[in-house]
Amino acid sequence: MYPNDATSLHIELTDKCQAACPMCARNVNGGPDRSFVGQAEVTLNQFKSWFPDKFLEGLTKFYACGNYGDPIIAHECLEIYKHVKTVNPSCNLSMNTNGGARTEEWWKELALVMTDKDKVIFGIDGFADSHVLYRRGTNWNKIINNAIAFINAGGNAHIDCLVFKHNQHEVNVFKKEMLNLGFKSVNFKYTRRFYGMQQFPVKDKTGAVEYFLEPAIDEQPLLPLNVLSKDTTKWNTIVENSKISPACIKQNEIYVDAKGNVYPCCWIGSDWIEEFIEETVPLQTLRNLVVRNTQELFSRVVIPNLNNISLEEVSWSNFDNFLKENKPWTCVKNCNG
Numbered sequence: 001m002y003p004n005d006a007t008s009l010h011i012e013l014t015d016k017c018q019a020a021c022p023m024c025a026r027n028v029n030g031g032p033d034r035s036f037v038g039q040a041e042v043t044l045n046q047f048k049s050w051f052p053d054k055f056l057e058g059l060t061k062f063y064a065c066g067n068y069g070d071p072i073i074a075h076e077c078l079e080i081y082k083h084v085k086t087v088n089p090s091c092n093l094s095m096n097t098n099g100g101a102r103t104e105e106w107w108k109e110l111a112l113v114m115t116d117k118d119k120v121i122f123g124i125d126g127f128a129d130s131h132v133l134y135r136r137g138t139n140w141n142k143i144i145n146n147a148i149a150f151i152n153a154g155g156n157a158h159i160d161c162l163v164f165k166h167n168q169h170e171v172n173v174f175k176k177e178m179l180n181l182g183f184k185s186v187n188f189k190y191t192r193r194f195y196g197m198q199q200f201p202v203k204d205k206t207g208a209v210e211y212f213l214e215p216a217i218d219e220q221p222l223l224p225l226n227v228l229s230k231d232t233t234k235w236n237t238i239v240e241n242s243k244i245s246p247a248c249i250k251q252n253e254i255y256v257d258a259k260g261n262v263y264p265c266c267w268i269g270s271d272w273i274e275e276f277i278e279e280t281v282p283l284q285t286l287r288n289l290v291v292r293n294t295q296e297l298f299s300r301v302v303i304p305n306l307n308n309i310s311l312e313e314v315s316w317s318n319f320d321n322f323l324k325e326n327k328p329w330t331c332v333k334n335c336n337g
Contacts, residue, residue, distance in 0.1 A: 003314045005261055007252035009051070009059055010266060012066025013074035014041040015258045018137040019098050022202045022213060023193045025274060025287065026068040030136055030210075031203030036275050039066045040258035044076040044083060050260060050306040056087040060145045061253075065096035067270040069258060072101050096160070101137035104149035111155030119156040119184075122147055126167035126174050133166055134213065136202075144181070150181040163236060165214035179210040195282035235289065239327050245337025246323060257302050260306040262314055267330045268294060272303055293329040 007080075010328045015026070015037045021031030023115045023298075056062075062084050064071035073078050086090060093114055098190045099122040111118070124147075128140035151157050160179055163171060175186040194200055199212040239274045248254070248264040255266045263269040271294035301322060316322075323331060 002054060002317065003254045004312045005058070006252050007059055008061040009063075009072050009252050009253045010066075010253060011042070011062075011064050012069055012161070012255075012257045012266070012269075013064050013071040014048070014069040015039065015081065016041060016073045017068065018073065018101060019070065019099075019138050021134055022200065023126055023134075023191060023283065024068070024268060025277075028207070029201055029281075031205055032206050034275065036072040036273055039041070039053045040069075042073050042076075042258055042260075047076075047080050047083065048312065050256070052311070053087050053180070054095045055311060056084055056091070059084075059088055059091045061092045061094075063094040065176070065266070066257070067266050070097050071095055072097050072099070074258075076112070078106065078110055085113050094121065095119075096125045098124065098135055098138050098294070099143040099146050099313070100135075102134060102146065104146060107146045107150040107155070108153040111150045111153035114155060116154075116156055118258070119158055120147075120150060121158045121160050122183075122232070123162070123209050125160050125162045125164075127168055128303065129169065130164075130167035133202075136327045147183070148181060154319045155171045157183050159183050161186060161188050162191050163216045163217055194284050195286065196241060197281060200281065200283075232289070235329065239329060242260070242332045242336045244323050244331045244335050245311065246319075246328060246331060246335050249320070256306065261315070262304045262306060262311070264316065264319065267334050267335075268298060268328070271295065271330050272298060290329045290333065297326050297328050 017026060018031045020027050024030075025034070027033050046121060080178065081095075082092060084153075085093065097120065099120075114120075122143065123135060124140070124143060125134050125159075131140045132138070147157050159263065161167075161171070161174065167174075171188055175188075178186050194215040199214055201209045202211050204210050220248070246264065253265070255263045255269050255275070257263070257269050259267065261271075263272065271291045274291045276288050276291065277284045279288060303317070
């Protein structure tokens with residue numbers, strides 16, 4: 001696997017975000033931000049130096065989603081999208097965003113950059129009163145107005161809606177109304193991050209609990225609760241019996257974070273830079289377990305940074321063998337095929 005020959009680029013344009021989603025790793029239960037995020041942002045000049053035109057010309061897919069930040073917060077997000085489309089008009093563009101920043105004019109301009117094959121996926125979790133319980137720090141009316149401006153200018157807009165107990169009653173009406181506004185699809189997703197908890201505490205910036213999130217009726221954990229412990233015996237059994245089918249190789253994709261680090265995927269990218277967190281809920285226990293394993297294993301590979309090395313010099317020619325011999329827990333969790 002050679003990153004310079006990748007045909008799909010997933011990039012985090014910034015690790016900054018105005019939202020405070022309670023289950024996001026950038027903060028502690030929706031409260032205080034964690035110290036390792038909120039400093040990085042890719043400029044247009046950096047982007048051009050990291051990704052030569054020859055590389056961009058070979059892409060079939062370019063998208064910004066990332067782990068910690070929202071791409072529209074990056075000052076030169078629009079200019080970067082324009083640059084990619086100018087260099088490679090046939091490249092499919094997409095973006096995942098909460099949609100709560102920028103002006104309606106900005107969104108109209110983004111729509112003009114994109115074709116009908118390109119798309120923006122808005123994170124909207126139901127109607128206004130429901131949405132704000134998870135997408136803290138965003139304004140529902142502003143998001144809808146931005147999205148409508150994008151749609152009316154020809155933009156291809158979709159919705160990913162997280163389903164909780166507090167909004168599951170309205171999903172059918174919500175979908176109908178959003179489709180009527182011009183969204184092309186509404187995709188309902190279960191967070192699967194409660195791990196058996198019936199209440200997830202949501203905190204303010206001081207760390208005090210404000211309220212609780214509750215799982216939807218159909219919520220199922222990604223992993224059984226009995227692996228979420230310091231005893232790694234059960235984890236090791238799961239890993240031993242797994243067979244990794246890496247999406248990064250199947251999709252010929254690389255992930256680059258806002259600091260210029262190059263990874264096979266965003267899952268490894270988040271584990272690599274994340275700091276250990278105080279474990280007050282099962283989700284945090286799982287994060288610490290996987291982060292520790294990823295950082296130990298991938299220190300042997302050495303994560304390259306595009307500020308120090310060119311993309312042409314990055315090589316993961318033995319990555320297949322590395323996965324077979326080591327089976328990183330994050331790869332087992334996300335690409336167990």
